[in-house]
Every structure is written in C-alpha cells, then in structure tokens.
Amino acid sequence: MTNKKEINAGIIVIGNEILSGRTQDTNTSTISEWLNTIGIKVMESRAIPDIEKYIIDTVNELRNKYNYVFTTGGIGPTHDDITAKSISRAMGLIYGPHKEAMSILEKYYKSGEFNEGRQKMAWMPTKANLILNPTSGAPGFNVENVFCLPGVPSILKAMLGGINNKLIGGDPILSLSIKLRTVESEIAQSLQIIQDSNQKVDIGSYPFFKAGKLGVSLVLRSVNQSDINNCAIQIKDMIKEKKIEILEEI
C-alpha cells in the first residue's frame, strides 16, 4: 500500500458570539468529521472576533500553512458580517457584486424583495467560485485554497456535500475505539511503550465518567488498517495481562 501525501487543513470560526460564550461552536467538529472521511486532517481551529485585522491575519497565516482553509460565519447581510470583504483584502482581490451570486439571489427572492441588505450577500471577491446553498439561497465562496461557509450549522451542513469534488484528499483516516473499565494511570506506562513501537498509529487516551463509573476510551487513528490492527493486538495483550474489562469496541 502506497500512502498519498498527508493533506491538511485549518478552520477559522468567525464571530464575537463564539468568544462571548453566547453560542457554542459546533462547526469545527462538523467540518473535521467530514474532512476525515475524505482524508484531510485538521491541524488547528481558531475562533476569532468580527474584526478585520484578525480575519486578514488569520486567513493569510493559515492559507500559507495548510493545504486548505475553511472559514465559517460572517457572510450574512448585517454590519457585523465582514468576512467576504476582509478575505478580499487579505488576498488582494476585488470585492464587489458577484454576477452569478446576484443572479441566484434575484431568482431566490420574490420580485421587489431583493433589497440592499440581501444584495450584500452577493458581494464577495468578484472572481470567486460559488459554493451553492441548497437551503437558504445565499451562496458561500471559494478562492484558491480558501472556502468560506456560513455560520448557521444547519445551512453549513447542507453545503458541505457541494465542495467534495473541489478537494483533493489523502487516504481516509481510519479509527478504532476501545472502551475500558479502568483509569488512565493504570495503563499510562504500558500505553507509552505501545505508542513508541507504533509510530504510524496515533493513540489517544480519554477518560470518561458515565453513570457514576470511570472508564477510558482509547482511540487508534491511522490511514492504514493493518497498522491499527497490529496496534490493537498489543493493546489487547496488555489489557488481558492487567485483567481490565473491555466495555465496547467500535
């Protein structure tokens, strides 16, 4: 099996409401799970405020650092929606009414309802590729390796499918979870040894508390199923030796 090059991405969540604690971000996990399935690994996610300098600096840093950048939020019609304008500035592109986006929104709204606020949603880098929005009309956009999506989770989810064919992924990232009735400190040293001899598998250890009982989820991740299998055998030998109960394996 030949491995393709690892393809990676950064996520930028734009909006004061995330940083004030008012809104719980769920877009990071939505985008990350979806990217996993097409072999793209998310290396970092940054939540930043609706401030032009933050957007420009963060977009420019991450688009040079990663294969892909996904932004969410700030593409609606109100004064605090400054993502499209800021990204145009960051990338040195003309910000203006996008012909195709104007045409889509004109058709979407009833005659006489395509007001100035709604027209603003068609303003973006004029040369952008559109990301179609099957649920609420206003499209997202893509320029080079930067993909701009809305902040509303249900609308964002509906738009991801339309981007699949624009991305070149690596091998899908596979995983195996083993839930144990133990505590981390019981297995910490043995796990370190197993991780050291399984460099191609990323072993995560996550304590959990459920229904008053303690447990640990081990998560093995790799692009190679046989590497995961080999690592799992070593973990199960260790578990057996320590007489630890396996609660679930998925």
Place this chain on the structure above:
Amino acid sequence: MTNKKEINAGIIVIGNEILSGRTQDTNTSTISEWLNTIGIKVMESRAIPDIEKYIIDTVNELRNKYNYVFTTGGIGPTHDDITAKSISRAMGLIYGPHKEAMSILEKYYKSGEFNEGRQKMAWMPTKANLILNPTSGAPGFNVENVFCLPGVPSILKAMLGGINNKLIGGDPILSLSIKLRTVESEIAQSLQIIQDSNQKVDIGSYPFFKAGKLGVSLVLRSVNQSDINNCAIQIKDMIKEKKIEILEEI
C-alpha cells in the same frame, strides 16, 4: 463613570480529539462566560493538536498578546498528555515533580496506589502556583499569566472558582438580547446606522430558526449600562417604525 482598561484573554484547547471531530469542545464557552462575569474579554480561542511545537508556539504567541492565557487539556497521566512539559519548555522553566502537588496526590490516593502514572500528574514547572481540583485530586497550575486546566469539562468547571482571586478583571461586560420576528436583511441597513452612532456598544445580529419560524437575535454588549440603554431605545424606535414584533427581551 470611569472605565478601567480593557482586560483580555486567549484560550488554547489542546487535544487531537477536538480536531478529529470526536469530541465537541465546550470548554471555550464555559471559560468565556465565566471571564465575562469578571470583566475579561476573550479575543480568540485556538484548538491545537497534542504536538509540542504547536503548544510552545501558541502559548508563546498568546501570552505576549493577551493579559491572560487559559489552556485546557493534556495534563493527565498518559503519553498524549504533554501540556505541562511543553509549557515548561515554552517558558524556559524547570519541568519536574512539584512538591505541593506530590503531597496533595499522595494524600488523595490510597497507600500503594500512588503509582508512576499518577505521579506524572504532579510533574509541571516546579515553581508553578497550583490550581486546586476539588473533584479529582490532580491540580492544574499557573505560571505568570498562563493558567493550565484539565480538558474534562466537569472537572474544569469545578476548578474555575479557585482562580477568581488570581485575576484582575475590568468592568463586567453587560449585555441585552432582543429577539425579533424578522429576517436580517430587513433590518441590516438601519442596524448599520445605529451601530455607527453607538461605537461603545457591540451589536451582534444572529439569525435563528426555531419551530419552523425565522427570527433574529440582536445582542448589545458594553461595559456601560447607559450606553446599552441608549442603543436599545434607538433599536426599538427602528423596530416600531418597521412594525416588527419583539418576541423576547433579556
């Protein structure tokens, strides 16, 4: 009323499980809401992997940029818990067994159960101040303006109260939410004008979809109640003129 200087903070969420989409981060909103109440404004939150270079670079960037930095995750006993070691390196501090932390954990565990894995949880910058953990023994730590907390949300929540007296906050950030039966594009232009003439109030506009109906939440935030009140009067005049229904005001 004299305003104190604005005090700000950055959050660093450490852990591959956030970036794989396996775990939904809730610590950012927990920490942000708590900091609001003591007048500290969160300017950004970064989720990064369990990779030493990421931790060192991010901690060093944010501790120079903001008054306070809060990290969550990576302080348990397993091989993927590298926060304490990485932060020691980032800040040029000795990483070793912390006397007071060792003593706390020795008392917490039954005789003979304070094994090597558990002892690792007492390794940190040796000169750190401890952040006590009322629920599960292992403390967090603080050096200069950096506060390191665990990733498990319930444990983190229980530890925040113990930090209050170590932070110097600004004026508490006050807010007023007005929920309207409208869509953003109906009010976008008027809101822009109101925002322009109320520079000391941060007006956020957030569309929502509930029980099949569309609405917009306007959130006014400021350290000054009278600035919020004045802004709210202008918004209500606008709403009245447009014959928009107010659903809720909190």
